[in-house]
Amino acid sequence: MSHESTLTKPQAMIFDMDGTLFQTETLLLPAYHKLFDTLRSEGLYTAPTPPEERILGSLGMLLDDIWKVVMPDGSQEAHNRANELLLELELEGLAGGDTLLYPEVKETLKALHEQGVKLYVASNGLEHYISGIVDTHELAELFDGLYSAGKHCTRTKVDLVKLLLEEQQVDSAWMVGDRSSDVEAGKKNGLHVIGCAYAGFGNHDELKGSDVLISSFTELLKLYEEAASHT
Structure with missing residues (x-):
């Protein structure tokens, strides 16, 4: 795992949904x-x-x-x-109304949004499931786009993230997720990967290859603020 100082400030952050933003x-x-x-x-x-x-x-x-x-x-x-x-x-x-986001998800997303970071979801879930979570937890105004395998008919998350980057013309991004499919999607698209180690659904090898592991969602804001600016 590389050190946090190797991260550079991204134009965008791409989030998995289950086990990353949402307590599935x-x-x-x-x-x-x-x-x-x-x-x-x-x-x-x-x-x-x-x-x-x-x-x-x-x-x-x-x-x-x-x-x-x-x-x-x-x-x-x-x-x-x-x-x-x-x-x-x-x-x-x-x-x-009995569902939960992880602690500080909404507050952290809002802070990143206010600093000009473009925020996206890339999930292997169904379209109405993803939009349902976003609407229920009043996150819609914070996201610049919701990408789901259900809507875009992609076979892998690598393809879904590639499509997102192309359509949204994103040049630099962090992939944020809790599964090996998120790590693969980030790395194969040339992105830094932030591994979320707080959900506990996968095995210990799930996040192998991540640039940084975080144990709470709020750490993401600190990583962004300490990341080097593009020269």
Whole structure:
């Protein structure tokens, strides 16, 4: 891991959503259990609900790949129905108001925005899920763009971030995330990567290759303020 002094002030910051900005388990786990209750009631799945660790460990993957991990014994019909149910139940959960961002996320994003940093989301999630979180937690005015695999039909986060950089004409950015897919997306697009080590969904190797690891979201502001300006 390189030292913080090697960072230069970016034009933009690109954020993963789950496990980075949003405490996913506050929304996901209640929806997860309802989802399997519904699949069983509809006769699409007969086994007990798979362990929560499977879905939490799959965060950051594309949705189709998640179900292959969570219920490898499920039919394609069950996987397709799970896709529909998860979005429906998560949007209901967001409307219910019991979900959480990580501490100081909104305040830190606001401070970065006020300093002129362009802020983006790049997530492998569905479009309405990402926009639902942003709207529920009143973050819309802080972001310059929301990019999701669901909307842009990208197969990897590398491709999604590449598209974002091209469309938004961003020359320098930090990729901020908690999974290996975020590290890969940043590095393959020539970006500095800030690894978020506070969510705890992945294994210890998830953030290998990050330039800096942070243990709370507020550290991002300090990193930005101490980063060297472009010469």
